[in-house]
Amino acid sequence: MKKLFSMKQLFLVLYASSLVVTSCSTPSGQKLLASHDRDINSIIAQMTLEEKVEMLHSKTIMSSEGVPRLGIQEIRYADGPFAIREEVGDHFRPLGWETDSATYYPTGSALAATWSEEMAYLYGSGIGTEGRRRGKDLILGPAINIQRLPVGGRSYEYLSEDPFLSARLTVGYTKGAQDAGTGVCLKHFAVNNQELDRGTVNAVVDERTLREIYLKPFEAGVREGGAYSVMTAYNKVNGTYCSENAHLNNEILRGDWGFKGLTVSDWGGTHSTMGAALGGLDVQMTGDNYLGPALIDSVKAGKVPESVVDDKVREILRVRFTVEPVPSDLANTGKTSMPEQQQIAYQVATKSIVLLKNELLKNELLNDKLFKNSDRILPINLEQVKKIAVLGPRISTKTARGGVGAGAKTPYEITALQGILDRVGEKAEVVSSETDMELARNADVVIFIGGTTREQESEGRDRQDIFLPDGQDEMLKTLAGINPNVVTVIQSGGPCDLRVAEICSKALVQGWWNGLESGHALADILFGNIAPSGKLPFTFPVKLEDSPAYALGTYPQVNTLLADLFASMYRRDRAESRSVSDSRSVPESRPTPEMMAAIRNYSPAAEYSEGLLVGYRWYDTKNVPVMYAFGHGLSYVDFEYSDIKVGHDHYEMDDVIKVSFNLANKGDMDAEEVVQLYVSRPDASVDWPAKELKAFRRIPLAAGQSCRVTLSVPVEDLRFWNIGKNGWDIEGGRLGILVGSASDDIRLNAECSIIAAD
Numbered sequence: 001m002k003k004l005f006s007m008k009q010l011f012l013v014l015y016a017s018s019l020v021v022t023s024c025s026t027p028s029g030q031k032l033l034a035s036h037d038r039d040i041n042s043i044i045a046q047m048t049l050e051e052k053v054e055m056l057h058s059k060t061i062m063s064s065e066g067v068p069r070l071g072i073q074e075i076r077y078a079d080g081p082f083a084i085r086e087e088v089g090d091h092f093r094p095l096g097w098e099t100d101s102a103t104y105y106p107t108g109s110a111l112a113a114t115w116s117e118e119m120a121y122l123y124g125s126g127i128g129t130e131g132r133r134r135g136k137d138l139i140l141g142p143a144i145n146i147q148r149l150p151v152g153g154r155s156y157e158y159l160s161e162d163p164f165l166s167a168r169l170t171v172g173y174t175k176g177a178q179d180a181g182t183g184v185c186l187k188h189f190a191v192n193n194q195e196l197d198r199g200t201v202n203a204v205v206d207e208r209t210l211r212e213i214y215l216k217p218f219e220a221g222v223r224e225g226g227a228y229s230v231m232t233a234y235n236k237v238n239g240t241y242c243s244e245n246a247h248l249n250n251e252i253l254r255g256d257w258g259f260k261g262l263t264v265s266d267w268g269g270t271h272s273t274m275g276a277a278l279g280g281l282d283v284q285m286t287g288d289n290y291l292g293p294a295l296i297d298s299v300k301a302g303k304v305p306e307s308v309v310d311d312k313v314r315e316i317l318r319v320r321f322t323v324e325p326v327p328s329d330l331a332n333t334g335k336t337s338m339p340e341q342q343q344i345a346y347q348v349a350t351k352s353i354v355l356l357k358n359e360l361l362k363n364e365l366l367n368d369k370l371f372k373n374s375d376r377i378l379p380i381n382l383e384q385v386k387k388i389a390v391l392g393p394r395i396s397t398k399t400a401r402g403g404v405g406a407g408a409k410t411p412y413e414i415t416a417l418q419g420i421l422d423r424v425g426e427k428a429e430v431v432s433s434e435t436d437m438e439l440a441r442n443a444d445v446v447i448f449i450g451g452t453t454r455e456q457e458s459e460g461r462d463r464q465d466i467f468l469p470d471g472q473d474e475m476l477k478t479l480a481g482i483n484p485n486v487v488t489v490i491q492s493g494g495p496c497d498l499r500v501a502e503i504c505s506k507a508l509v510q511g512w513w514n515g516l517e518s519g520h521a522l523a524d525i526l527f528g529n530i531a532p533s534g535k536l537p538f539t540f541p542v543k544l545e546d547s548p549a550y551a552l553g554t555y556p557q558v559n560t561l562l563a564d565l566f567a568s569m570y571r572r573d574r575a576e577s578r579s580v581s582d583s584r585s586v587p588e589s590r591p592t593p594e595m596m597a598a599i600r601n602y603s604p605a606a607e608y609s610e611g612l613l614v615g616y617r618w619y620d621t622k623n624v625p626v627m628y629a630f631g632h633g634l635s636y637v638d639f640e641y642s643d644i645k646v647g648h649d650h651y652e653m654d655d656v657i658k659v660s661f662n663l664a665n666k667g668d669m670d671a672e673e674v675v676q677l678y679v680s681r682p683d684a685s686v687d688w689p690a691k692e693l694k695a696f697r698r699i700p701l702a703a704g705q706s707c708r709v710t711l712s713v714p715v716e717d718l719r720f721w722n723i724g725k726n727g728w729d730i731e732g733g734r735l736g737i738l739v740g741s742a743s744d745d746i747r748l749n750a751e752c753s754i755i756a757a758d
Contacts, residue, residue, distance in 0.1 A: 029226010081141020156493020419519020637667020
């Protein structure tokens with residue numbers, strides 16, 4: 001309890017100070033960036049055209065130039081978003097330093113499972129602090145694209161299928177990192193929801209869906225979080241590459257949201273000089289073939305006004321003036337990962353673990369000495385359980401590194417097996433094996449550790465399916481036939497098909513890729529030191545074909561035979577060609593010019609035909625059964641909801657709806673519940689999903705404690721994008737208020753009305 005209390009104190013100090021700084025003494029993020037403009041304009045007036053353009057492309061693989069003649073330092077980027085990546089050279093080859101290890105934090109989907117803006121703030125403050133120690137100016141993160149596909153190769157990096165949950169976590173992460181002194185780079189802007197053909201795919205999405213679903217986390221990160229930079233995505237949106245998409249970068253990002261910082265392309269994601277120059281890109285990463293000599297020629301030829309270049313330099317210098325540079329002789333002089341940051345990783349991990357199932361035991365097991373004090377298998381009671389078998393292919397799997405994407409050179413990583421051994425100690429015998437089914441026969445309890453690896457869920461490619469790999473279903477069937485007391489733990493970044501695991505397990509736990517303290521956090525949940533409190537940030541479908549893009553036939557796109565753009569340009573050790581119709585991968589040691597031309601010239605369309613019905617919105621509206629619903633997560637206690645009240649019967653645009661209710665912990669241990677508020681629109685004339693998340697809060701309650709909870713929903717958050725008016729609008733009528741523990745576990749209902757302006 002002492003550690004928990006100290007972490008709560010740490011959060012309160014950090015988060016309260018951030019609120020004071022924001023509201024009292026320091027301008028918000030975007031105003032802060034613009035506050036240096038007088039000095040910046042003076043600097044620009046002294047610069048040559050060549051010096052200006054030198055700032056608009058990479059200096060090294062992880063930096064862009066400053067103004068050396070005027071003593072202005074380069075901008076240094078740190079690959080993220082769940083660790084400060086080790087120092088790399090060409091083709092992202094590690095430089096082999098001894099001082100560049102960093103904390104491996106739980107990945108994005110794990111952070112999202114905490115459903116906690118406070119935890120996101122701590123997470124951001126931890127990674128931002130480490131960024132300073134390493135001399136970095138901008139973290140390439142958070143990664144906040146909506147999880148549209150269960151097979152998405154970067155589901156582990158991204159947050160949620162829901163824009164509201166993603167937005168709140170984005171704000172927390174952004175404020176935490178930037179309060180610690182390191183700027184964030186929101187990525188990937190925008191609609192980067194698949195890895196298949198990500199370098200050229202054209203996301204075809206209507207404006208309402210774009211604004212209400214896919215841009216919401218970015219908008220919150222810019223307007224509320226004050227993000228200093230934004231990374232443009234590889235893909236096209238409605239026919240135009242994101243790095244030169246003026247609608248996204250100029251009209252929405254800078255125009256509607258008031259963004260004052262810099263935009264940087266994804267690595268290799270710049271496609272033309274004129275498009276990038278006029279379409280809102282500030283920095284080309286990497287190379288200078290577009291925003292380099294060719295841009296100088298375009299300015300001298302009168303095709304690009306020099307004022308456009310000045311604007312780009314101004315936006316870069318705003319970030320340079322806002323983020324204090326770390327002198328080279330002070331960076332990397334000590335350990336990056338310290339106990340304080342490791343403790344943050346542990347706290348996030350414990351709050352992310354989701355108890356999917358904890359089955360009531362049958363009468364014959366209730367009479368067994370092992371379970372005489374409980375009617376469920378979890379938590380495991382070490383006063384009674386004396387032999388534990390830890391089995392499965394992931395008992396010692398580490399997830400800090402692997403695949404194509406960014407990883408962590410971390411000082412240590414506690415695996416599931418090590419965490420269990422550390423927590424059990426001498427209290428029970430632990431036997432383990434990745435493959436021996438026989439060790440289960442004489443065990444009191446079997447803990448099966450399954451899931452995926454960083455090779456199976458990876459940047460640069462989507463999964464072919466969501467089945468548990470490596471024969472895990474068959475292993476579970478065999479185990480359940482030998483010993484019925486099976487607890488299954490799934491360690492994965494995205495959802496897996498759990499139909500077999502559900503049948504074969506008395507309890508089922510989603511453990512994620514949970515950082516360097518993963519094993520300790522998992523063991524503390526399994527043995528009841530902490531009650532589980534994580535909630536699913538995305539839906540686990542019964543089967544992949546139930547998900548919207550598969551059900552509508554819009555994914556995968558047909559006739560795909562491409563290498564990944566990033567892997568082909570920067571990771572030749574990982575470059576490959578592949579086909580949807582042929583799951584085999586053909587290694588390519590060096591991409592040919594013909595292959596690169598094919599990548600850039602090929603642009604399959606990804607039709608977002610489901611519109612607003614992403615994730616739970618689809619399953620609820622279409623009445624499609626799911627395995628585990630969005631927001632689902634059990635505890636070791638029962639929570640009772642009662643006495644809901646809505647502040648008023650009618651609300652107008654500038655009002656805030658206040659919903660209050662009682663919440664009680666009916667169990668015998670301290671626990672936390674994530675309360676969730678959804679809205680429905682029973683009288684709507686505009687198309688809406690069956691329900692949408694509009695508020696949530698994590699509530700800690702001691703054993704037997706109750707409290708009054710109030711959730712707030714600004715009426716402004718109930719607007720929709722009216723395509724006919726090309727602007728935000730509000731629909732009047734009845735509004736259903738649905739409060740519960742998950743999207744499919746609504747405990748309380750109420751109603752009010754919205755009065756729309758004439």
